[in-house]
Amino acid sequence: MKRTIRTTALVVGALMTTIGLPAATAQADNPAPRVDLRVLVVSDGGPSTDAVAAELENAGTPYTEVELQDPDRAVINAGFLADTADGRPRAKYQAVVLPNDNPFPTGSAEMAAIVAYEQAYSIPQVDAYTYARPQVGLNAAVGSGYAGNIDGVRAEVTQAGKAGPFGYLEGAVPFEDNSPTVGESYAYLSTPVAGADFTPYVQAAIPGRPTKGSLVGEYQHDGRRELVVTFVYNRYQQQYRLLARGIVEWMTGGVHLGVDRNYFAVHVDDVLAADDRWDTVLDCTPGDVDCQPGEGTPNPIRMAPADVDHAIAWQNDRDFTFDFAYNASGTVDHREDNGGQDPLADKLIADRDQFRWINHTYTHAFLGCVQDTSVVPWKCASNADGSTRWVGRNEIADEIATNEAWGVSAGLPLRREELVTGEHSGLKVTPQQPVDNPNLGLALADTDIEWLGSDNSRDPVQRQVGTATTISRYPMNVFYNAGREAEQVDEYNWIYTGRAQGGSGICEDNPTTSTCLAAPLDLATGYTEHIVPLETRIALGHVLSNDPKPHFIHQSNLAEDRIAYPVLDGVLGDYDDLFTADTPVVNLRMKDIGVEMQRRATWRTALDAGQVTAYRIGDSVTVQAPGGVAIAATMPAGTQHGGTGFGAPYAGKVSGWASAEGQPYTLDLPTSAGSPAAAVRPHGAPAVTGAPTDAAPRPKVPSGVAERIPYGAER
Template sequence: MGRRTRWAAACAVAGLLALAAPPTGTAFAASSPRIDLRLLVVDDGGPAVAAIANELDLAGTPYTRVDLGSASRPVLNAAFLATTTSSGQAEARYQAVVLPNNAPAGLSADELTALAAYEQTYGVRQVDAYTYAQPAVGLNWAANPGYIGPLDGTTGTVTAAGLSGPFTYLRGSVPFEDNDPAVTESYGYLATPLATQAAGASFTPLVTAPIPGSSAQGVLAGQYDHDGRSELVLTFAYNQYQQQFRLLARGIVDWATQGVHLGYDRDYFEVHVDDVFLPDDRWSSTAKCTPGDAASACQGTPAPSEIRMTPADVTYAQQWSQQRKFTLDLLFNGGGSDDAVAANGSDPLTTSLLAAKSSFRWVNHTYDHPFLGCVQDIATVPWSCGKDTAGNTQWVSESTIRTAVQKNQQWAAAHGLPVDNTELVTGEHSGLKTLPQQPVDNPNLATSLAASGVRWTGSDHSREADQRAVGSSTLTVPRYPMNVYYNAGTTADEVDEYNWLYTSTAQGGSGICTANPATTSCMPAPLDESTGYADYIVPLEVRIDLGHVLADSPLPHYIHQSNLAEDRIAYPVLDGILDRYSALIADNAPLLNLRESAIGAELKQRAAWQAALAAGKVTAYRVGGTVTVQAPSGTAAQVTMPNGTVQQQLLGTSAVGTGYAGELSGWVSPGLLQSSVSLKLSGAATPASGSAPSAGSAPSAGTGSSASSQPYVPNSLLAPVRLTLSGAAKLLGSH
């Protein structure tokens, strides 16, 4: 390209940039205020506000927390809430406000008035995280008809307005947990909207429940519009762990932000099946151990026994996957196949799995499942790290690690398995630190993984909950262990081991749960061997895993090939999760089923985004129907936007994310020659900017700011309540 041509191109680009630049100046600023994409969360230390803050954290949505219990907290006045930019444009610092209730005890009357004026002026919405039914929020007192008390076991119903509005991703029912009938797990105030509202005011129920002893429906969640403001009124107590909140969490944030915010909330479910081609050691019900497992202390010397899938199990897995439209990840050890062929001349399991290979995803689990950390000394139980004569820890060598990884890669290539060689899960997550015996990674691990092209390696979420680096080229992908044991192929074995772990020594158990009450809970009695799995273990595991799914977690869950064999005990749990999800969540929010590398990349992006938010390096705001987001170079922004939103490029527009839960969400980055992201909302989806209060009057801020007016919160909401046997029975009966 000649010099003249280059100059012409540069001038053309400059012209295009000028045309693409947003309008500036006093007239523009006066007509459209800047609304910063950040929430104000006023925290009274209660579980309801903590739950909403947790949802914002999980979704990657920025907020400013004001602690009402802090003597040094800022005063919520006009100067704190809004300012003016250097160009003279009015700037609202918060796009939504979350309060503990409509009139928190820790806020002064002046602060409540300032908040009300701010919300009215800028069209900012307010969430009353948990308030009692009262005329100040557009509801009758909870009497005649009304109800005040526990809501455990109640089933809420999303109204037509809720389904067409913020809760469009729900089927319609919102079941309240009743994990332990002996414990009050929730509490609420059911009442009807005022028949006659104040002038210009209205109340729209969004979620309701039957009022006991009445044919009327009481409000659990509703929109109260008054004085040019909108409040989301929630009349029930909850915490971040409860299913009823997790079902509504996404909608609460979308309502508050009017569907325009940073971050997103999606539902994921992946299942890794470890040890494919290998057998797994079987639990001994007589010796209360797993013969062949170095970590297992046996009572006696039982004969080893193994569990291995059969071709019939492969057929069942393939058919199940097709019927459920759900892909299992098979984590394979090629050495198990080679050993079977060497011993028998052929291996029907290998033949059947290779024939069905396109029905599954495949992940390297090392060739023969060696332990890749320190050299184990199994002379004691549990094992310890071997030492040399100088007392130094002995480590599995780099060559051993590389052979275990690369030989399995080669086996996959030789047998036509469609694998991604950047993915790995080592046997027992070995090589990574394993407390208490091995407090650091094997120093040979990182270089071995890098040499083998591994970028993502599985870790155990129960040991390490967060993604971390292993050397300079590999990141972990934490995995949730499921309480479907690797050494159980039958329900009898599973229940026997479960009873051993979760009953006291007086009841024939190990007493582990008695010795560690902070981490486990003893059952009051052993489970029945014939019914305990279906009646208790399955519903408990379904509830735990569905909690992960509804908490915006892309992390995979893992089981073992033994669980697909014999009694095929994994399927009742998997079916329970999928069936429960389908019954609660609409088709517009399908479960996302990602492979390990995609999960790892998602976690990496989230970490970069969260770091940028924490460092204050993200600027995001809306002016009219245009949203601007600026993040550090190379950091993609996480956004949720209404349908019809497009990203403005230098030339033309492009799509924003993908459709999910009735809106658009995804990662966005600046286009060519752009330093920031510019998103254009459709006219119908552009939130109103509010209107200034009339002279000489102030909008109503509600009443009842004394401590006695605060709604009741059961102590049980301060922590999760474990599912009991009786709670499981009620749960199963409700289906």
């Protein structure tokens, strides 16, 4: 063992003489080192390093991934980690992420190179998931701590964590427990080794003991800093989503490219119209295409003026704004049938400035192929020659323009370039219509539409349709044809139970379908006890994933039992309990969501093409991107560009997009930001002993982390 330590120490010393550092005799004359704003992720194929990489990818933070299992991977050595640029030492990575504290074989030259690099340039290291062991400043979990399942545990951010990288959290870090039969998390809970410089940031009670054990903490030793994570996670789990921002802020010192926000927008479709109601006896919706022609009696659901008052009061209480997608023919027809009276429309027009409004077409007509509804499921009608019969260009344009004209006359605060077609029609829908209506793009150009809503469950990627760019919307499993809880539960039971239980059998035909039920839900309690918690969790997962895509429900869900509100209250209530006031939900309107998504796509393309350069020298950051590419960055509060404050405050930092028209963009950091490379070790400095020599044992990964829980959250 002593021989191994000495060998590694000598390797470290040798590497430090070749890592590109200035000579001791001339250190005072050497320029400050350059640290590139890029993260090195060394992956073993496990879910934790995958989760960290996904966080960086999603935020637009540059990283290089080295997969240890790849036989053709790069070798991590001094030249891979550092060199010289413009006459000054250059650190190629501002942080290193490893699967654990030492994923290499004992005595590895690669691990020694990483140690020397981190010591030389003050580069932090994240141990994505490792055993609690003395090598990371913790006592072994066996005996004095705990090693095992922590599903449903409520962890807490410590005061040091709040004062440090996790200050955006109120304190609680609840661990998911979505399945009683699947292990979803595993952890090693332990206390710091006596005398170790270890600071717990997130901890939980050790079962059977009066003490708490660390789940995330910082270990300082041998001139290095490690963030030690002793629980396993995947990219989707709530506990990781809560901590991901802080992990990135810790490793980068709050200085990095990319932007991360928590978004939530809710579109309410079919406003002014009425939605057909689910028939609990026929198991279909009379008046809609899932019932045979003439089957049942339509019994539509439509908001009342009191529902508008409730929506306004709810918005004011939650500091949130709905986007109302309206169909003007709903009120025109209602007035014709009711002697010119429509109290709902009068109320909505009087309170129009309380909401944002989106054109949803005049009659909610299906704008794709001409539907043949003589059969269930419907099919596309054909021309005499067998070709698909399409709704025409003029008919589509009339639906858009007529609805817009009514909205303008009613004084609605519209953005005329935004559109959501009824049922997202006109866009492809499988299996009946696998391509877009070729007349749709032409009609969008005719009516100057720039932003077009699409259904994320079938069309998740932003794309161009004529003059419009799509904005994918998440469907919430609060059904359009349900105004009462019992109707929602009855339909839910029919969809998600087997044929032997009177259900549709969809889960038997497609076992990967989400939300499948082992037995029907109770009609009286199923909504509150099962559907609301599940839909809350799914939607909150989107909010915590830096995902600006909106969700959509229907006006029927704000009427009668107002069944949307328990889910929306669950999302926003849980969010408020988890996050501090300086990390609010960002509630954007449709066009702004589209712009955000476009900027991200352009930024990602430039990153992937290697067209973005960014580095820090002392208290100055320089970023350069191609012309036409907006720069995304997150910096410490007080950062300036040309004497003007940069970005907007969020989660204790400032962040945002900036345009430099292809020129270098310089940011001046506040002195409080510190310098991660303030003390570069001189050439020939004595090697630090105690460098890691033993490969870390591979910790346990339960099935619920290897596979996503809840299964298939997107429907």
